[in-house]
Amino acid sequence: MEKTLDIIVEKADENARLDVFIATRLDITRSLAARAIDEGRVSADGRARKSSFRLKAGMRVQAGIPEEKEPGPLPAASDIPLAVLYEDEHIVVVDKPAGMVVHPGAGRSEATLVHALLHRYPEMAGVGSPERPGIVHRLDKLTSGVMVAARSATAYDALVRAFKEH
Structure with missing residues (x-):
């Protein structure tokens, strides 16, 4: 349709x-x-x-x-090294290295930041969109930097709103 x-x-x-x-x-x-x-x-x-x-x-x-296609399956968790700068029950802040893709997409279906986060924080699977659980902002593949991800729906909504307003 x-x-x-x-x-x-x-x-x-x-x-x-x-x-x-x-x-x-x-x-x-x-x-x-x-x-x-x-x-x-x-x-x-x-x-x-x-x-x-x-x-x-x-x-x-x-x-x-x-119409948009139905979302694909949830990315599988992978044990990928992750530099965690801060974590609590609502958010996690990581240092994303240059060369790491944030979420699965065209050209990259595994070994992304999302895979690493799901391995360490399986509760993130139900936070945000199925293809990008917990992800509230982006960094390009070749860019290193700090990424904030939501571990709870409350944090996800607040972070999305904050990034949209600023």
Whole structure:
């Protein structure tokens, strides 16, 4: 099934990015909206646009977005060395080395930070999304740095909100 949109941009949405507008209106992730835009499934005033395109009041936006696939299986826990900087019953803070992928995805299905976290903290399996349990922010594969992960649903919600607001 496909989610569709055919709407005239209102003054309140003027200057919004196209991908953000689509994601908000169709209640989908921004990455799914961006992918649909890249695939030519979205138009603004009858023309294909980039995700970063800024909308103007009065423009007609049309979209046909395929439904997201069901989430895949939960990543299997793996005993991977993990540099834990801090932990309590709600969060864990780790030092992610450069070269380590944060969560399974295209091109990497094992030996990620998520696998290491699930091995050490199995309760994280039910926190957040099934593909990215406990993960509330990201660091690119080649970037080293501090990662905060949630071990409880309460912490997950609070951290997601905090990262969104700042």
